[in-house]
Amino acid sequence: MSDAGATTAESSKGEITPRPKETIRRLVQGDLASLRVVIGLALIWAIFQFENDRFLSAQNLTNLMLQITATGLISIGVVYVLLLGEIDLSVGAVSGLAAAVMAVLNVKHGWSPYLAIAAAVAVGMAIGVLQGSLFSRFVVPSFVVTLAGLLAWQGALLQVLGSTGSINLTDPVITGLANTFYSETVGWVFATIVVGLYGAVLFLGHRRRVAAGLDSENLAALGLRFGLVAVVTIVATAVLNSDRGVPLAVMILLAFVVGMEYVVKRTGFGRHVFAVGGNAEAARRAGIPVNRIRVAVFGISGTMAAIGGILAASRLLAVNQNSGGNELLLLAIAGPVIAGTSLFGGRGSVWTALLGALVIGSISNGMDLLALSSAVKFMVTGGVLLLAVIVDAVARQQRQGLGRV
Amino acid sequence: MSDGAPLLELDGVSKRFGPVQALDRVDFAVHAGEVIGLVGDNGAGKSTLVKTIAGIHAADAGKIRFDGEEVSIAKPQDATALGIATVYQDLALCDNLDVVANLFLGREEVSPGPGTISRQLDESRMEHQTGELLSNLAVTIPSLRSEVGTLSGGQRQQVAVARSLLGEPKVVLLDEPTAALGVAQTAQVLNLIKRLRERELGVVVISHNLVDVFEVADRIVVLRLGRAAGEFAADATTEEHVVSAITGVGSDGAKEKDEGTKS
Numbered sequence: 001m002s003d004a005g006a007t008t009a010e011s012s013k014g015e016i017t018p019r020p021k022e023t024i025r026r027l028v029q030g031d032l033a034s035l036r037v038v039i040g041l042a043l044i045w046a047i048f049q050f051e052n053d054r055f056l057s058a059q060n061l062t063n064l065m066l067q068i069t070a071t072g073l074i075s076i077g078v079v080y081v082l083l084l085g086e087i088d089l090s091v092g093a094v095s096g097l098a099a100a101v102m103a104v105l106n107v108k109h110g111w112s113p114y115l116a117i118a119a120a121v122a123v124g125m126a127i128g129v130l131q132g133s134l135f136s137r138f139v140v141p142s143f144v145v146t147l148a149g150l151l152a153w154q155g156a157l158l159q160v161l162g163s164t165g166s167i168n169l170t171d172p173v174i175t176g177l178a179n180t181f182y183s184e185t186v187g188w189v190f191a192t193i194v195v196g197l198y199g200a201v202l203f204l205g206h207r208r209r210v211a212a213g214l215d216s217e218n219l220a221a222l223g224l225r226f227g228l229v230a231v232v233t234i235v236a237t238a239v240l241n242s243d244r245g246v247p248l249a250v251m252i253l254l255a256f257v258v259g260m261e262y263v264v265k266r267t268g269f270g271r272h273v274f275a276v277g278g279n280a281e282a283a284r285r286a287g288i289p290v291n292r293i294r295v296a297v298f299g300i301s302g303t304m305a306a307i308g309g310i311l312a313a314s315r316l317l318a319v320n321q322n323s324g325g326n327e328l329l330l331l332a333i334a335g336p337v338i339a340g341t342s343l344f345g346g347r348g349s350v351w352t353a354l355l356g357a358l359v360i361g362s363i364s365n366g367m368d369l370l371a372l373s374s375a376v377k378f379m380v381t382g383g384v385l386l387l388a389v390i391v392d393a394v395a396r397q398q399r400q401g402l403g404r405v
Numbered sequence: 406m407s408d409g410a411p412l413l414e415l416d417g418v419s420k421r422f423g424p425v426q427a428l429d430r431v432d433f434a435v436h437a438g439e440v441i442g443l444v445g446d447n448g449a450g451k452s453t454l455v456k457t458i459a460g461i462h463a464a465d466a467g468k469i470r471f472d473g474e475e476v477s478i479a480k481p482q483d484a485t486a487l488g489i490a491t492v493y494q495d496l497a498l499c500d501n502l503d504v505v506a507n508l509f510l511g512r513e514e515v516s517p518g519p520g521t522i523s524r525q526l527d528e529s530r531m532e533h534q535t536g537e538l539l540s541n542l543a544v545t546i547p548s549l550r551s552e553v554g555t556l557s558g559g560q561r562q563q564v565a566v567a568r569s570l571l572g573e574p575k576v577v578l579l580d581e582p583t584a585a586l587g588v589a590q591t592a593q594v595l596n597l598i599k600r601l602r603e604r605e606l607g608v609v610v611i612s613h614n615l616v617d618v619f620e621v622a623d624r625i626v627v628l629r630l631g632r633a634a635g636e637f638a639a640d641a642t643t644e645e646h647v648v649s650a651i652t653g654v655g656s657d658g659a660k661e662k663d664e665g666t667k668s
Binding site: 208209211212213214266267268271272274275277278279281282283285286287288345346347 | 495496497498499500501502506510511512513515524525526529530532533536
């Protein structure tokens with residue numbers, strides 16, 4: 001009895017001490033995981049800049065940002081699905097179908113652009129909700145449901161487009177989505193607002209923790225985070241301003257990234273998404289409506305796919321039979337995974353949609369500049385994805401080795 | 406210890422799964438501030454008994470009284486509403502979430518505001534409450550923000566028990582809380598169980614490990630083949646008596662003790 005007591009005291013003392021170790025672990029698996037991607041991105045940029053000094057020009061970086069908006073938006077929905085530990089293979093086809101719906105309603109039926117866009121988004125959401133319901137009601141693997149969707153929605157795209165096969169977009173509201181650039185002043189006003197809001201969020205969060213008597217991150221770390229975001233915002237604004245200005249498309253992408261990251265990290269709904277992805281049975285027993293969460297997440301995925309498809313059509317100024325096809329689906333899924341969202345569910349963030357799209361977009365953009373063939377592009381992108389998935393799997397094995405000793 | 410009316414009382418509870426009589430007219434009582442060790446061989450009906458109390462299986466026959474009043478427990482929510490919390494062997498924790506998130510899983514504190522999507526989680530309040538609860542229970546965890554998957558088995562068990570306390574239950578059922586734990590971790594969990602008793606909770610511990618049962622339990626209830634096969638005051642019996650009640654070999658001694666404690 002007294003032996004047991006002594007052991008307890010000893011072991012509990014031993015378990016308080018590894019706090020610094022714990023911090024290091026969190027750094028390696030949390031912040032450093034995204035730092036790893038940032039370093040990778042810097043490396044990619046350095047290599048392409050070395051090979052072709054137009055790569056880091058303001059014009060090319062602006063092009064790069066425009067190239068990644070559609071994929072990035074679609075990837076946001078994919079992140080939610082990946083957090084559940086599921087997959088949505090239909091996002092490419094859904095993005096094409098939604099764009100076609102918008103184009104047909106606007107061009108052929110003369111709908112107002114706003115209504116046409118709203119209808120396209122609604123179609124995406126409805127498709128997502130349908131697939132999520134089928135998946136959770138009949139317990140069919142999401143892989144199969146959305147694979148069926150991939151085929152079916154591609155067929156629907158051809159059907160909607162009809163015999164023309166291609167529709168050109170002329171409405172200024174729709175084409176303006178991807179082709180509007182703001183003046184220098186407006187750009188700086190936006191940048192100031194972004195930096196100011198971020199500072200306010202950090203400061204208020206810190207003050208709340210102090211008020212609740214909790215130990216907070218030290219001020220130096222907070223200052224560093226604030227400084228980093230401020231510098232990135234200012235540099236990005238300066239670069240974009242020195243070319244055509246801050247594009248509306250980039251601001252749409254950023255607004256969705258920030259908004260959807262807030263939902264997934266700061267709200268009860270987001271917490272439940274993580275819980276279902278981590279341990280669905282535990283979530284169910286804790287009273288979380290697991291199936292409702294699943295349906296909502298697939299609904300979000302369909303919605304983001306539609307929004308991405310609209311942006312892609314706006315940039316292309318047309319919708320055709322190839323819209324949402326080719327490698328778009330794979331790149332939209334590969335991006336978040338490359339940037340650290342786990343394929344196994346329960347780990348990741350919406351930022352990986354942006355970071356991953358940047359990595360993949362940079363590789364593709366850089367290889368275009370070097371005039372490499374599609375063959376090489378596909379193989380290199382495939383290699384990067386494979387590497388990222390292996391890193392994810394190894395990290396998972398390490399976690400399993402650490403836990404439940 | 407067993408003075409006064411029991412908090413939870415089962416009276417002739419039976420449960421049948423097809424041809425198998427899993428519980429056969431079992432009487433069982435837990436008082437506030439008492440730890441019951443529920444022991445028995447595999448298939449003796451321990452888990453069925455706990456699941457009946459927890460509302461996973463409804464009883465076929467018999468009465469359940471809670472706080473002296475007859476109640477029906479048909480589903481898990483009924484048990485929760487009465488104040489019966491259950492910690493199952495698999496703990497039902499989300500390894501990818503931190504300690505705070507797991508404790509508040511499914512009952513997160515949110516700041517006031519319109520719409521479910523916009524209402525922000527009140528992380529500071531949840532972390533504050535978690536810290537208070539765990540320090541009241543003297544549970545030591547490296548950081549409240551560590552992912553539960555990185556904790557040791559004993560710590561995970563303690564987190565699961567602490568979580569069951571958030572609903573302010575009166576009775577806590579623990580299914581094999583010390584299975585697969587090392588010596589030091591077992592001691593931590595047993596200490597935690599003693600603290601539940603100090604909080605005037607009724608605690609039911611299912612265990613295969615008689616050493617652990619004798620360490621924490623006030624009374625030991627033995628089930629054999631679905632029947633109550635003996636009830637012992639932990640400080641007035643020996644392991645041999647309990648073992649013979651479990652196995653049914655030389656059960657005379659057990660019966661003697663049984664009557665001794667009941668009168």
